[in-house]
Amino acid sequence: MGRNILNRLFRLQWKEKEYVLDLGDSSSRLFGPEKKWESLLTHYSWSREEDGSYSLPDGSVALLRSGKLFIHTKGKTFQFAIKGRETSDAQTASLEIKSPMPGKIIKVEVKPGDSVRKGQTLAVVEAMKMEHALKAGADAKVQDVLTQPGDIVSQDQLLIKLGE
Amino acid sequence: MIKRLLIANRGEISLRIQKTCKRLGIETVAVYSDADKDAPFVKAADFSFYLGESEPSKSYLVISNILKAISETGADAVHPGYGFLSEKAEFARELSKAGISFLGPKPETVDLMGDKIRSRAAMEKAGVPVVPGYEGESQEHSVLLKEAERIGFPIMIKASAGGGGKGMKRVFSKEEFLPALESAQREAGNAFGDSRVFLEKYIINPRHIEVQVFGDSSGKVIHLFERECSIQRRHQKVVEESPAPNLPSELKQKICEVAVKAASSIGYLGAGTVEFILGEDGAFYFLEMNTRLQVEHPVTESVTGFDLVEWQIRIAEGVGIEKLTGGKSPSQSGHAIEVRLYAEDPENEFLPSIGKIELAKFPEIQNLRVDSGVVTGSEVSLYYDPMLAKVIGIGKTREEARKNLIAGLEETIVFGPITNLNYLKAILEHSEFVKGNTDTHFLEKHKVVWEESGEEKEAVLMSASFLANRTVKTSSVWDAVGPNGVWGEIS
Numbered sequence: 337m338g339r340n341i342l343n344r345l346f347r348l349q350w351k352e353k354e355y356v357l358d359l360g361d362s363s364s365r366l367f368g369p370e371k372k373w374e375s376l377l378t379h380y381s382w383s384r385e386e387d388g389s390y391s392l393p394d395g396s397v398a399l400l401r402s403g404k405l406f407i408h409t410k411g412k413t414f415q416f417a418i419k420g421r422e423t424s425d426a427q428t429a430s431l432e433i434k435s436p437m438p439g440k441i442i443k444v445e446v447k448p449g450d451s452v453r454k455g456q457t458l459a460v461v462e463a464m465k466m467e468h469a470l471k472a473g474a475d476a477k478v479q480d481v482l483t484q485p486g487d488i489v490s491q492d493q494l495l496i497k498l499g500e
Numbered sequence: 501m502i503k504r505l506l507i508a509n510r511g512e513i514s515l516r517i518q519k520t521c522k523r524l525g526i527e528t529v530a531v532y533s534d535a536d537k538d539a540p541f542v543k544a545a546d547f548s549f550y551l552g553e554s555e556p557s558k559s560y561l562v563i564s565n566i567l568k569a570i571s572e573t574g575a576d577a578v579h580p581g582y583g584f585l586s587e588k589a590e591f592a593r594e595l596s597k598a599g600i601s602f603l604g605p606k607p608e609t610v611d612l613m614g615d616k617i618r619s620r621a622a623m624e625k626a627g628v629p630v631v632p633g634y635e636g637e638s639q640e641h642s643v644l645l646k647e648a649e650r651i652g653f654p655i656m657i658k659a660s661a662g663g664g665g666k667g668m669k670r671v672f673s674k675e676e677f678l679p680a681l682e683s684a685q686r687e688a689g690n691a692f693g694d695s696r697v698f699l700e701k702y703i704i705n706p707r708h709i710e711v712q713v714f715g716d717s718s719g720k721v722i723h724l725f726e727r728e729c730s731i732q733r734r735h736q737k738v739v740e741e742s743p744a745p746n747l748p749s750e751l752k753q754k755i756c757e758v759a760v761k762a763a764s765s766i767g768y769l770g771a772g773t774v775e776f777i778l779g780e781d782g783a784f785y786f787l788e789m790n791t792r793l794q795v796e797h798p799v800t801e802s803v804t805g806f807d808l809v810e811w812q813i814r815i816a817e818g819v820g821i822e823k824l825t826g827g828k829s830p831s832q833s834g835h836a837i838e839v840r841l842y843a844e845d846p847e848n849e850f851l852p853s854i855g856k857i858e859l860a861k862f863p864e865i866q867n868l869r870v871d872s873g874v875v876t877g878s879e880v881s882l883y884y885d886p887m888l889a890k891v892i893g894i895g896k897t898r899e900e901a902r903k904n905l906i907a908g909l910e911e912t913i914v915f916g917p918i919t920n921l922n923y924l925k926a927i928l929e930h931s932e933f934v935k936g937n938t939d940t941h942f943l944e945k946h947k948v949v950w951e952e953s954g955e956e957k958e959a960v961l962m963s964a965s966f967l968a969n970r971t972v973k974t975s976s977v978w979d980a981v982g983p984n985g986v987w988g989e990i991s
Contacts, residue, residue: 412921416964
C-alpha cells in the first residue's frame with residue numbers, strides 16, 4: 337500500500353516551480369510549491385481528438401508530447417514540463433543523472449569518487465540560452481562522469497552515475 | 501503575360517504569393533533548402549527546386565542557385581518576397597540580364613534607396629522633409645551651437661564612431677548644450693578613440709507611420725494610404741494597423757502626398773513603402789523607403805480591397821494603375837490590425853524559441869485573416885526568422901477590428917516552441933492601445949502584463965492534473981517504469 341501511494345505522486349514543473357499531484361481513486365489533490373496551496377480536483381471531461389490533442393467542453397485544448405504538457409485555455413497558452421513521478425523507483429532515477437533536454441554541457445562540478453549531498457548541483461546544461469542545474473537525487477558517491485563541458489547532449493542522455 | 505512565377509523566398513510569404521497566383525492561373529515554383537524540404541510552402545507549389553543547405557548563405561541568398569532554378573523550371577518571372585534577395589540590386593540586375601521579369605523596382609532604385617546617405621540627399625532634393633541634423637566636419641563648439649539652434653531643440657548629440665548609447669546626449673535647451681557637448685565628446689573620445697560628434701533633431705514620443713505606394717511603367721505613382729507601425733520590440737514591428745489611429749485627416753493626407761512625391765521623384769516602379777517618423781508636433785520626416793512588399797501589407801489589402809501581389813504582377817506585365825483601380829481613386833474603408841506571431845519568449849528577452857510544432861490550429865472565422873507558414877509537425881529552426889504567422893483582425897471600426905483580432909488569437913493554438921501569443925493579446929487589451937495612443941516607446945513605457953491571474957493559474961493546473969490523471973488511469977502502463985515514468989504518451 338505504501339508503495340502504491342508513492343506511485344501516485346507526480347511532479348509538474350511550471351515556470352521554475354514544481355507542483356505535486358497526488359492521484360487518488362476517487363479524488364486527487366494538487367499541491368503548490370509552498371505546500372500551503374492545495375486543490376481538490378473536480379470532474380472534467382476531455383475528449384480525445386484525431387490529432388492526439390484533448391478538448392474540454394469550454395474550448396480548452398491540451399496536448400501531452402515530448403515530455404511536456406501544453407494547455408490552451410481562454411486565449412492563453414501554458415506549457416508544463418513533466419518531471420515524471422516520485423516513487424520508490426525514483427531511488428534508481430535519482431542515482432542516474434540524465435539530461436532533461438537537448439543542450440550543451442556548460443559545467444561539470446564533480447569527479448568520480450566525490451561524495452555528494454542530496455540537492456547538490458552536479459552539472460549545468462544549457463539550451464536556448466536557458467541554464468538548468470542537474471542535482472543529486474540522494475546523498476551518494478559519484479561513480480562515473482560520462483560528460484564534460486562543451487558536450488552536446490540529447491534528452492535523457494546519461495551524464496553522471498551515482499552509487500552507494 | 502507571366503505564366504510561371506518563381507518565388508525566391510520561403511514560409512508564409514511564399515504561400516501568400518502562391519494564393520494570388522493560383523487565382524490568376526499562374527503556375528508557381530517554390531525553392532527550398534534542406535530545412536524546408538517538407539515545408540507546406542514547398543508542397544503547395546506547382547513546381548519546386550532544391551537550392552542548398554539550410555543556412556541562407558548557402559541557399560536562399562545564392563543568386564546563381566536561384567538563376568539555375570529559373571532556367572531549370574522555365575519560370576518567366578520572380579517574386580522576391582521580403583528579406584533575402586528582395587532588396588539586392590545585383591539580383592534584379594542579373595534577372596534583367598537573363599530576360600526574367602522581376603517583381604520589384606528597377607535595380608537603380610533598389611541601389612539608391614539602400615544607401616542611407618544617397619537616399620536622404622535624393623529626398624531632400626525632391627523637397628521631402630528629412631530629420632534635420634548636422635554631420636559637418638567642424639567640431640568647433642561655436643559652430644555646433646549655431647547648428648543646434650538652426651535644427652531647434654530638443655536635439656540629440658551622437659558620437660560619429662558611436663554605438664551602444666555611448667557619447668549620446670539629449671539636449672532640451674541652449675543652456676544645456678555646451679556642457680552636454682563637452683561631455684559627449686569626452687565620452688566618445690574615451691569609448692571610441694574618436695571624439696567627433698554629429699547632431700540630430702530629437703523627436704519626442706515618435707510614431708512610425710508608413711505609406712504604401714505603387715508606381716507603373718508610365719511613371720504614374722499613387723498611394724494606398726498609411727499604416728501605423730509604432731509598436732515594436734527590438735526595432736521590429738509586432739503590431740501594425742490601417743488607418744493610423746488618432747491621425748488628423750489633414751495630416752494623413754499630407755503624409756500620403758509627400759510619400760507619392762518621394763516615389764515619383766525617383767520614377768518608382770511597383771510596390772514600395774515610404775517610412776516616416778512623426779513627432780508629437782505633427783512634423784514628420786522621411787526615414788527610409790522599402791523597395792518591396794511589406795510583411796504588414798495585409799492591413800492595406802483589408803482596408804482598400806486590393807490584392808497587392810496581383811498589382812505587382814500586373815504592373816510587371818505593363819498594366820497601368822488606371823486599369824488596376826478601375827479609374828476610380830482608391831478609398832480606405834473599415835479598419836484592420838495585424839499582429840505577428842513569433843516563436844519567441846517574451847519572458848526571456850524575446851529570444852527565439854525553436855523546435856517542433858506539436859500542434860498548430862489557426863481559426864477560420866469571419867473578419868479574421870491568418871497568413872501562416874506552419875502546420876502541425878513543422879520545425880522552427882534557428883536558420884530563419886521565427887515568425888510563424890500573421891493574424892489580422894478586420895472590422896468596420898478600430899474597436900471592432902481589435903475585438904475580432906482578440907477573438908482570433910483566443911482560438912489560435914501553437915504548442916511546441918514558446919510563442920508571443922499571450923503577449924500579443926495583452927498588448928491589444930492594454931488601455932493605452934485601446935485608446936490608440938501608440939508610439940515607438942509603447943512597449944518600454946507601458947507595462948504589458950500577460951501573466952496569468954491566480955484563478956487562471958489554478959484552473960490551468962487543475963486541468964493539467966486532471967488530464968494527467970485521466971491519461972494515467974487509462975494507460976495500461978500504470979505500473980510500468982519507463983524513462984518518463986508512466987507517461988505512456990510522452991515520447
